[in-house]
Amino acid sequence: MPNMPDYEQARASFSWSDARGWLDGQPGGGLNITHEAVTRHARGPLSDTIALRWLGKHGHQRRFSYAALERECSRFANVLTKLGVTPMEAVFGLCGRIPELYIAALGSLAHRAVFCPLFAAFGPEPIHARMNQGRAKVLVTTRRLYTSKIAQLRERLPRLEHVLITDGDPPPGCLDLRALMAEASETYTIAPTHPEHPALLHFTSGTTGQPRGALHVHEAVVTHHVTGRLALDLRPGDVFWCTADPGWVTGTSYGIIAPLTNGVTVFVDEGELDPTRWYKLLEHEAVTVWYTVPTAIRTLMRAGIELALDRDLSQLRFIASVGEPLNPEAMRWGLEAFAQPIHDNWWQTETGGIMIANYASMTVKPGSMGKPLPGIVAAIVERRDDGSVRVIDKPNVDGELALRAGWPSMFRTYVGREQRYNECFADGWYLTGDLAQRDRDGYYWFVGRIDDMINSAGHLIGPFEVESGLLEHDDVAEVAAIGKPDSVAGEVVKAFVVLQPEVEPSPRLRRALLAFARKRLGMAVAPREIEFRASVPKTRSGKIMRRLLRAQELGLPEGDTSTLESESLQPPMWMSRGP
Numbered sequence: 001m002p003n004m005p006d007y008e009q010a011r012a013s014f015s016w017s018d019a020r021g022w023l024d025g026q027p028g029g030g031l032n033i034t035h036e037a038v039t040r041h042a043r044g045p046l047s048d049t050i051a052l053r054w055l056g057k058h059g060h061q062r063r064f065s066y067a068a069l070e071r072e073c074s075r076f077a078n079v080l081t082k083l084g085v086t087p088m089e090a091v092f093g094l095c096g097r098i099p100e101l102y103i104a105a106l107g108s109l110a111h112r113a114v115f116c117p118l119f120a121a122f123g124p125e126p127i128h129a130r131m132n133q134g135r136a137k138v139l140v141t142t143r144r145l146y147t148s149k150i151a152q153l154r155e156r157l158p159r160l161e162h163v164l165i166t167d168g169d170p171p172p173g174c175l176d177l178r179a180l181m182a183e184a185s186e187t188y189t190i191a192p193t194h195p196e197h198p199a200l201l202h203f204t205s206g207t208t209g210q211p212r213g214a215l216h217v218h219e220a221v222v223t224h225h226v227t228g229r230l231a232l233d234l235r236p237g238d239v240f241w242c243t244a245d246p247g248w249v250t251g252t253s254y255g256i257i258a259p260l261t262n263g264v265t266v267f268v269d270e271g272e273l274d275p276t277r278w279y280k281l282l283e284h285e286a287v288t289v290w291y292t293v294p295t296a297i298r299t300l301m302r303a304g305i306e307l308a309l310d311r312d313l314s315q316l317r318f319i320a321s322v323g324e325p326l327n328p329e330a331m332r333w334g335l336e337a338f339a340q341p342i343h344d345n346w347w348q349t350e351t352g353g354i355m356i357a358n359y360a361s362m363t364v365k366p367g368s369m370g371k372p373l374p375g376i377v378a379a380i381v382e383r384r385d386d387g388s389v390r391v392i393d394k395p396n397v398d399g400e401l402a403l404r405a406g407w408p409s410m411f412r413t414y415v416g417r418e419q420r421y422n423e424c425f426a427d428g429w430y431l432t433g434d435l436a437q438r439d440r441d442g443y444y445w446f447v448g449r450i451d452d453m454i455n456s457a458g459h460l461i462g463p464f465e466v467e468s469g470l471l472e473h474d475d476v477a478e479v480a481a482i483g484k485p486d487s488v489a490g491e492v493v494k495a496f497v498v499l500q501p502e503v504e505p506s507p508r509l510r511r512a513l514l515a516f517a518r519k520r521l522g523m524a525v526a527p528r529e530i531e532f533r534a535s536v537p538k539t540r541s542g543k544i545m546r547r548l549l550r551a552q553e554l555g556l557p558e559g560d561t562s563t564l565e566s567e568s569l570q571p572p573m574w575m576s577r578g579p
């Protein structure tokens with residue numbers, strides 16, 4: 001029987017204050033993520049249960065019981081104490097999916113430092129922008145990542161005091177994390193933590209500026225726990241695999257915190273997506289709950305359904321997907337391949353946790369993101385010119401998806417951008433920047449983004465970041481970056497480049513620019529395609545009309561460009577409609 005057998009009933013009786021009682025809390029009213037995720041289990045009946053089961057790229061395995069994980073987190077927290085890191089200072093992680101990253105995240109939270117994960121496929125410029133804004137004091141990374149990406153930035157990061165190298169033999173100016181951990185005590189008492197104490201910093205892309213750091217507090221753990229239980233249906237004894245990298249918000253909230261607070265075993269695969277291996281892992285690791293992204297599902301689809309049907313996946317009980325639209329075709333394929341639905345759910349960096357979902361007990365409508373979590377009030381709204389919003393009650397009408405502000409994992413600010421943060425709210429609603437519809441049955445359907453953000457394989461990429469990276473090249477005069485539809489990744493980044501007057505376009509220059517972008521921006525942000533243009537279309541006020549470029553790219557009628565110039569609700573034209 002699912003954890004939430006009756007959605008309507010759960011919704012009617014749910015309250016966040018009751019849900020807080022699902023967790024232990026610290027004596028005296030404190031609430032600390034690591035206490036809830038690790039310490040309380042390490043000191044209770046789950047102490048010997050495997051918390052983290054890690055499989056390395058080369059087949060090497062490491063396992064940590066809850067008790068062992070607590071010891072490692074304590075050591076890390078003691079290392080931070082020794083280094084003079086005080087609560088609220090920022091510890092950044094730039095690693096692949098290695099146990100040290102999980103330990104650093106949870107150890108930092110135990111110490112009440114702010115933890116900020118960075119995706120290892122970022123290049124030096126995106127890393128610099130985030131570490132600089134987030135005032136990184138400590139960085140946990142590997143020797144290879146340090147040498148290839150951080151060493152060249154070190155002078156531009158004056159606040160960065162300590163670089164902890166996870167795999168020994170630290171380069172000059174870095175410390176050996178293993179040696180520090182070996183010397184550190186394995187006991188640490190988590191100080192009483194105010195629920196509003198800053199905990200996690202997650203960067204999200206902006207369309208018109210640098211990435212924005214969304215700050216979350218320890219109280220977010222209430223949403224993580226509740227959604228793990230109600231939206232992912234996590235139960236004792238589960239083996240949970242979240243394929244998202246902890247360099248992104250999903251990989252932290254659901255790759256680390258939510259499953260651990262629910263006391264299950266987290267399986268971590270260090271390797272990259274490979275259909276044959278993934279099916280093998282689902283079977284051999286006896287995964288019961290699997291949380292992945294549509295890009296991965298589409299990749300599996302391409303590899304052929306036989307690979308799935310050849311495996312015994314009878315233990316797999318619940319599959320969920322997030323990050324981009326799960327197209328009905330992928331849904332139907334999932335039903336055939338796994339003999340069960342894939343449960344799409346929706347959330348974003350700012351919401352800190354799942355807000356809208358298809359629950360285990362609910363009928364899934366292919367293509368819908370599902371219904372709001374108990375405790376979450378959602379609506380479709382229209383922004384008015386005076387800054388207020390009008391709630392659209394009529395079903396099946398496009399509008400902006402809004403959430404009543406005030407749930408535990410709602411971001412508390414964008415660091416250093418208070419005004420931008422305030423602009424996200426109107427009349428008590430948090431405005432998500434997504435266009436959606438609600439149907440007569442209360443199901444929500446994703447329509448598109450209001451802004452120009454690119455969603456590639458479930459990762460949001462800000463066009464501005466791509467454009468600024470390419471503009472650094474001497475031959476480039478202007479750039480416009482857009483998301484070009486892609487059958488696997490949803491979108492890939494395409495850049496339109498205007499060259500300096502004396503420079504001639506050539507295939508060689510295109511290759512050079514692609515390589516330049518990859519080096520500076522990294523694989524995660526760099527464009528996949530470059531097209532030379534004599535000019536890029538702009539509004540009268542000089543803003544790049546990316547939407548027009550997208551329409552041209554698709555060979556769609558360009559429409560009335562005066563509409564494109566305004567900030568009106570205009571869904572991206574290729575997005576399929578909902579119900």
Ligand code: AMP
Nearest residue numbers: 322323324325345346347348349446460
């Ligand atoms: P991020 O903040 O990077 O996690 O990206 C959040 C954005 O991804 C949302 O605002 C949506 O535009 C998109 N997104 C997340 N989940 C879904 C989903 N289930 N369906 C469609 N788009 C989604």
